[in-house]
Each structure stands twice: as C-alpha cells, then as structure tokens.
Amino acid sequence: MGLRRKTVLWIALALAAPVALAAQPAADVCAEQLAVMQKRLAALQQRLGNLEHELASRPAAEAAADAWRDPASWRSLRNGMSQADVLRVLGPPGRVTAYYGFIRWEYPDALGPRVNFDERGRLIAWGAVAR
Numbered sequence: 001m002g003l004r005r006k007t008v009l010w011i012a013l014a015l016a017a018p019v020a021l022a023a024q025p026a027a028d029v030c031a032e033q034l035a036v037m038q039k040r041l042a043a044l045q046q047r048l049g050n051l052e053h054e055l056a057s058r059p060a061a062e063a064a065a066d067a068w069r070d071p072a073s074w075r076s077l078r079n080g081m082s083q084a085d086v087l088r089v090l091g092p093p094g095r096v097t098a099y100y101g102f103i104r105w106e107y108p109d110a111l112g113p114r115v116n117f118d119e120r121g122r123l124i125a126w127g128a129v130a131r
Contacts, residue, residue: 054084067091068107074126077115081123086115 067073068090076089086105093115094108102124103117115126 054082065091068093068113074113074128077123077126079123083117083121083123086117086123090115 073089077086081089083103090105090107093105094112095106095110097104097106097110101119103121104114105117106112106114113126113128116124118124
C-alpha cells in the first residue's frame, strides 16, 4: 500500500472515531428511555388488568337510576371507593365534569349532590349542594 493511501486511511479513521464515540452515549440514552417506557407500559398494563377485573366483577343489574335520591345510599359512601363502587351505590350520574386533578359526578345536574374522584378514580369527597 502506498504512503498516500495509508495517510488517507489514517485521516479517515481519525475523522470517524469521534462520530463512533458520540454514537455510544446516544445509544445509552435510547436504552434508558426504552427502559422507562417499558416500566410505564407494565404499570399501564397492570392498571388495565385491574380495571378489566373490576368491570367483569360488576353485578349484571346496576343500581337503579334514581338510587342517588336515597339518603342511605349517600351514607354508605366511603373515601377510596372506586367509580364502579359508587356507580353501584348511586346509579349513573346526570352529569360528569373533568377538572384538573379530579372528576366530578353530579346528580342529577350541577345543582344537585355530587361526588368527586381523584386522578386514580377513587372517591375523595361527596355531598349535597345548597340550593
């Protein structure tokens, strides 16, 4: 091999080395991001499984549409109940509103009693609204 050809080869290697070294941290970042996404996916799959199980365990007949009118139904509510549990106790809400950080179910509308759920869908507050 000629001197000129060897020189060109060494120059090419010298120029390619930083590019190859820079690619390694990018691969590390991608691997870290992939690990984070896989962890998040596993958590979402677990949550989906829990919700599917909860849905499958619902009784065939849901609460009567006007069960919310019964004061005993309101007294049976407890902090941390799931939306499915509240649906079984009070029946379907007349109105659902999503706010930043919580969801409100209103019976039968914005002027009636209401229940609030946190971002996980767990009961955090309930009560009547003065008219």
